[in-house]
Amino acid sequence: MVDVLIAIAYGILVAISVSVIGSLIDFFENRSIFGEDIPDTLEGTHSDEYTLTEIDKEYIEASREMIISSLGSEPVQTILTMNAEERIHAVKKLVEDLAALYELDGIQVTLFYDENTRILGSYRPDSNEIILNVVSLMTTHPALVSDFLDTICHELRHAVQWKMIVQESQEDYRWCNDIEHQKQIAYGLKNYIPFQRNPRAYRAQFVEMDAYEIAAYILEGLS
Amino acid sequence: MKDLIRLTLNYFRLKKYLMEDLDYTEHQAIRTISDIRKMDPSIRRAFILWFTKGEEPKDKLCGVNFQNLMNYRNLNPVAAFLAIDWYREDPMQAFSVLGTGTKDSGMELVQGMEKELDQILQRLDVKKEPETEDTRDIT
Numbered sequence: 484m485v486d487v488l489i490a491i492a493y494g495i496l497v498a499i500s501v502s503v504i505g506s507l508i509d510f511f512e513n514r515s516i517f518g519e520d521i522p523d524t525l526e527g528t529h530s531d532e533y534t535l536t537e538i539d540k541e542y543i544e545a546s547r548e549m550i551i552s553s554l555g556s557e558p559v560q561t562i563l564t565m566n567a568e569e570r571i572h573a574v575k576k577l578v579e580d581l582a583a584l585y586e587l588d589g590i591q592v593t594l595f596y597d598e599n600t601r602i603l604g605s606y607r608p609d610s611n612e613i614i615l616n617v618v619s620l621m622t623t624h625p626a627l628v629s630d631f632l633d634t635i636c637h638e639l640r641h642a643v644q645w646k647m648i649v650q651e652s653q654e655d656y657r658w659c660n661d662i663e664h665q666k667q668i669a670y671g672l673k674n675y676i677p678f679q680r681n682p683r684a685y686r687a688q689f690v691e692m693d694a695y696e697i698a699a700y701i702l703e704g705l706s
Numbered sequence: 707m708k709d710l711i712r713l714t715l716n717y718f719r720l721k722k723y724l725m726e727d728l729d730y731t732e733h734q735a736i737r738t739i740s741d742i743r744k745m746d747p748s749i750r751r752a753f754i755l756w757f758t759k760g761e762e763p764k765d766k767l768c769g770v771n772f773q774n775l776m777n778y779r780n781l782n783p784v785a786a787f788l789a790i791d792w793y794r795e796d797p798m799q800a801f802s803v804l805g806t807g808t809k810d811s812g813m814e815l816v817q818g819m820e821k822e823l824d825q826i827l828q829r830l831d832v833k834k835e836p837e838t839e840d841t842r843d844i845t
Contacts, residue, residue, distance in 0.1 A: 512778040513805055517793070518769050521801060601780060601807030609816045619806075630806055637809050648826050666832045672815060673823055673832075674733045678808045680785055681738045683792040686803050690813065 511601075533696045536660050542643075546636065546701045549584055553577045557706050559628045562620070570620055578613070578635060585643050585658060596621065604634040606641035608672075613638045629702065636698035644668045644690055668693075713754040715844040720757065728782055736839055738784065743844060745791045753787045754844065768794040779804065 513521055535543070553576060554561045562570055571594065578592050591612040604615045615638065619631040643658055648669045650656045659665070671690040678685040685691055717739065724735040742753060749768060755761045762783075763772045770790045775781060781789060793800040815823060 511806055512774065513801075516771050516774045516778055517801070517805075518766070518771075520769070521797075521805075601778070603807045604809045606810065606813060607816075608813075609819050616807075634809050641810065641813055648830065651829075662830065666830050669823065669826050669830050670832050670835075672813070673827060674731075675814050676734050676737060677814045678803075678810070679781055680728070680730055680734055681741060682779075682781070682785060682789045682804060683800070684737055684741060684788075686799070691810065694810075 529696060529699060530692060533692055535696075535700070536664065538658060538660050539697065539700075542658055543697065543700045545584055546581060547705070549580050550577065550632070550701070550705060553580055558632060559625050559706050562628050563623065563625065567621055571617070574615075574617070574620060574631075574635070578615075578639070581635070581639055582642075585639060585646075586656065587639070587642050587646065590642055603630070604638045606638045606645070608641075608645045611642070611645075613642060625706070629706075632705075633698045633702055636701045637694045640694040640697050641690070644693065648672075712845065713751060713758065715754045715757055717841045717843060720844065723757075724784065728784065733837065736837055738788070739844070740840065741788055741791075742784075743840070745787070746794055749787060749791045749794070750844070753784075756783060756787070770794075775804075779807075 550558055554573060562573065565573060574594070575592075582590050582592070589611060591610065593612060593614045594617050595614065596617050598618050600616065602614075602616060603619065604613065606613050615631075615634060617631070619627040619634070622628065646656060647659045648665050650659060653659050653662065653665070667689045671688050674688075675690070676684045676688055686695065720739055720742075721735050724730040724738060725732065730738065742750065745753065746768070752763050752767055756763070766772070767787075767790050770793055772783075772786055772790065775789060776783060776786045779786075779789070789800070789804055793804060
C-alpha cells in the first residue's frame with residue numbers, strides 16, 4: 484500500500500493557477516548564471532560507463548508501459564492539458580502504480596510546492612519516503628513537466644536500489660540485479676557525495692548514475 | 707605578469723579546510739581534491755587564488771557567474787569551481803543537472819543508518835577499497 488501525502492493544504496494547491504513561464508532559462512535563474520548561450524533543454528546524455536542489465540531493460544519497459552497506460556504515449560502533452568487539481572491526481576495515481584510495479588510496499592510519498600527551494604525531490608531510506616516538489620509540474624513548460632516525470636522515476640529508482648540491498652536474498656525481489664550491482668549500490672551509499680559538495684562527482688557516482696540513466700531510458704521518446 | 711607567478715596550494719591545508727570548515731568526509735575531501743587537480747588550468751588558478759588570497763573571480767569564469775552559481779544552486783565555493791569546470795568540459799551533461807535543482811538530498815544517509823548500512827556491507831561481503839591519496843601540492 485502506497486501512502487501518498489500532500490503536504491500542503493489541498494485547497495491552496497488547487498487554487499494555484501498554472502504558472503506561465505516564458506522560458507526554462509528564466510525559471511531557474513539560468514540566464515544570470517550561465518549567460519545567454521545555453522540550451523533550453525534539460526535532457527542529459529547517456530553515459531558510456533553505464534551498461535543496462537537484462538533486468539534493467541525489463542524494468543524500463545515495464546515502467547514505460549505503466550506511464551503510457553496512465554498518461555498515454557505523450558504524457559507531457561497530456562499533463563499540459565490538465566488543470567492543477569487534475570495534475571496532482573494524475574501524478575498521485577502514477578506514483579502509486581509505479582510503486583506497486585516496483586513492489587515498494589509501505590513507501591510514503593510526500594508532495595509539496597515551494598518555488599524558492601531548489602530541491603526537486605529526494606528519497607530518504609530511513610523513513611522510506613519520497614519527497615517531490617510539484618513546482619515543475621505546475622508549469623506550462625514541457626521541459627519542466629518532463630523533468631518532473633524524470634524526478635519521479637529517479638526517486639523511485641533510489642527506493643528500488645535501497646530495496647535491492649536490504650533484501651536478504653536476491654531471489655526475493657523481482658527487480659534485483661546481480662550481487663555486483665548490489666555491492667556497487669551499498670558501497671556507493673556508504674561513500675555518498677552530495678550535489679552541494681561536488682556536483683560532478685555526485686552525478687558520476689554509481690547510485691546517481693543508475694538513477695539518472697534509468698529514468699532517462701524510461702522517458703526516452705515520451706514527449 | 708600576474709599569470710607568470712606560480713601558485714601552489716598545500717594538500718593538507720586544503721584537506722583540513724574541506725573536512726573541518728565544510729564538513730566533508732575524508733572520502734569526499736580526497737575525491738574533491740583529486741577533481742581539483744584535474745580542473746582546467748585557468749579554473750584551477752582561479753581556485754588557488756580564491757583559496758590562498760580570498761580573491762573571488764571577478765565578472766565571469768569560463769562564461770559562468772561564480773557568485774550567482776553559488777547563490778542560486780546553494781553551492782559552497784569549492785563546489786562552484788568544480789561545477790564551472792564540469793560545465794566548461796561537458797555543457798550538456800552538466801546543464802542537465804546544474805540547470806535545475808537537486809534530486810536526492812536525502813540519499814546522504816542520516817547518521818542513524820550507518821550501522822544498518824555497515825551490516826549490509828558485511829552481508830554482501832563488500833571490501834573497503836583503500837583510498838589512494840596524492841598528497842603533492844596543488845599547482
